[in-house]
Amino acid sequence: MSNLCPLDYRYGNEDMKAIFSEESRLQYQMSVEAMLAKAHASLGTITKKQADEINRVANLNIVKIERVKEIELETRHDVMAMVKAMTEQCNGDAGKFIHYGATSNDIIDTATALQIKAAIGIIQRDIESFIITLAKLAKREKSTIEIGRTHAQFAIPITFGFKISGYIAEVLRHRERLMQLKPRVCVGKMSGAVGTGAALGKNFFKIQETVMSSLGILYEPAATQVVGRDRYTELICLMANIATSLERYATEIRNLQRSEISEVAEPFDKEKQVGSSTMAHKRNPMMSENVCGLARIVRSMVTPMFESQVLWHERDLTNSSAERFIIPHTFVLLDEMFKKMETTFSNLEVYRDNMMRNIESSKGLVMAESLMMKMTEKGIGRQDAHEIVRTLSMIAEDENEHLKDVFLKRRDVTSLMSEDDILSAMDPNNYTGASEDIVNKMVADVEKVLNVKV
Numbered sequence: 001m002s003n004l005c006p007l008d009y010r011y012g013n014e015d016m017k018a019i020f021s022e023e024s025r026l027q028y029q030m031s032v033e034a035m036l037a038k039a040h041a042s043l044g045t046i047t048k049k050q051a052d053e054i055n056r057v058a059n060l061n062i063v064k065i066e067r068v069k070e071i072e073l074e075t076r077h078d079v080m081a082m083v084k085a086m087t088e089q090c091n092g093d094a095g096k097f098i099h100y101g102a103t104s105n106d107i108i109d110t111a112t113a114l115q116i117k118a119a120i121g122i123i124q125r126d127i128e129s130f131i132i133t134l135a136k137l138a139k140r141e142k143s144t145i146e147i148g149r150t151h152a153q154f155a156i157p158i159t160f161g162f163k164i165s166g167y168i169a170e171v172l173r174h175r176e177r178l179m180q181l182k183p184r185v186c187v188g189k190m191s192g193a194v195g196t197g198a199a200l201g202k203n204f205f206k207i208q209e210t211v212m213s214s215l216g217i218l219y220e221p222a223a224t225q226v227v228g229r230d231r232y233t234e235l236i237c238l239m240a241n242i243a244t245s246l247e248r249y250a251t252e253i254r255n256l257q258r259s260e261i262s263e264v265a266e267p268f269d270k271e272k273q274v275g276s277s278t279m280a281h282k283r284n285p286m287m288s289e290n291v292c293g294l295a296r297i298v299r300s301m302v303t304p305m306f307e308s309q310v311l312w313h314e315r316d317l318t319n320s321s322a323e324r325f326i327i328p329h330t331f332v333l334l335d336e337m338f339k340k341m342e343t344t345f346s347n348l349e350v351y352r353d354n355m356m357r358n359i360e361s362s363k364g365l366v367m368a369e370s371l372m373m374k375m376t377e378k379g380i381g382r383q384d385a386h387e388i389v390r391t392l393s394m395i396a397e398d399e400n401e402h403l404k405d406v407f408l409k410r411r412d413v414t415s416l417m418s419e420d421d422i423l424s425a426m427d428p429n430n431y432t433g434a435s436e437d438i439v440n441k442m443v444a445d446v447e448k449v450l451n452v453k454v
Helices: 015-018 023-042 047-056 065-075 078-089 104-140 158-186 197-213 230-256 286-300 304-308 318-346 350-362 363-379 382-399 403-408 419-425 435-450
Strands: 143-150 153-159
Touching: 015 104, 015 197, 015 318, 015 435, 023 047, 023 065, 023 104, 047 078, 047 363, 065 078, 078 104, 104 197, 104 230, 104 318, 104 403, 104 435, 143 158, 153 158, 153 304, 153 363, 153 382, 158 230, 158 435, 230 286, 230 304, 230 318, 230 419, 286 304, 286 318, 304 318, 363 382, 363 403, 363 419, 382 403
Parallel strands: none
Antiparallel strands: 143 153
């Protein structure tokens, strides 16, 4: 049968997809069962020999996924199918104590917490690698003059490194959010049918604490039958937030690569890569466009995750089917987006001459604020200076003249400002403010937070 989901044949990196594969999920769940048995043995509920036997069979080399699927066709219950398959492989009476005192979601939610923990580890590495790439780019281009734009119109000069430093600050915040979120979302439970721990008896608290501690995660302090889904909602919202930031950066690349702007370009294999099946000259920002498209899918997971937070009483099953899509797809796609942005920014082509060409195409208009501020230094009131510059800018635009030439015709201005003053104010290299200092600060922050040398 052919593959249906694009994750099967087009998107996703193998290390992330492996975490959420059928085999991996089964292994995580069996590992939770093994830890439960060990916890029981440590408290004398079962023998160490029985726990060791359960631990032995909690292995994909012994319990085959095909057998679990066969049993599920009969039981129509995935966790019970796993329990039966494990029991079949146990020697002696150990099989009687598999899943002892637990309910399905003790196993499912705890295994999911382990999957999320592993997946967050990959996303954290993605984030840190991307931050370093951005820092290197910002440092390299910290003096590269570019026009800043607001409302898609020319504003005032910046440096390209300064633009990238804003991205660095944003991704550093995402890293901080991820680190803060990790202990809140990597949470399991071992508290039975509705969370009271009744089936686990007097040792309930100790068993739950022992299992989660051995797995390296926290436990839900007052569970229902499931871990609180507010945790997953927070996770998916953060993933969507990160994806949206990546879309923002990708959108900027797409805009700056437009033919009439042409200030940067994605890497392109000139020997082999094809931009269009018919327009042979095309060089499209395909990775950036792909990231923008995938971000929409990641954000689309937010609404069903919010809805999965609302369960009847101590729980129902409406969340289960949705989460089978939401959690794996969100992680796999976000990881894919990071890999594409890493490739794009680490190999980004920066056209410095075109950046200066675009500034010069404004015929000095982008230096209007600089002129206004120079006039105030010479004693002209700020509002008066603004009106003079505004009026002269309109004249320069209407008559297609350079703003400098229009200025030099105003005797009331030139009586206060020399031609050198005007030329200095018109030089974009003199009006990038603290752009380079901001880049230096952000690079230093990266080096401190990640303990690296950029």
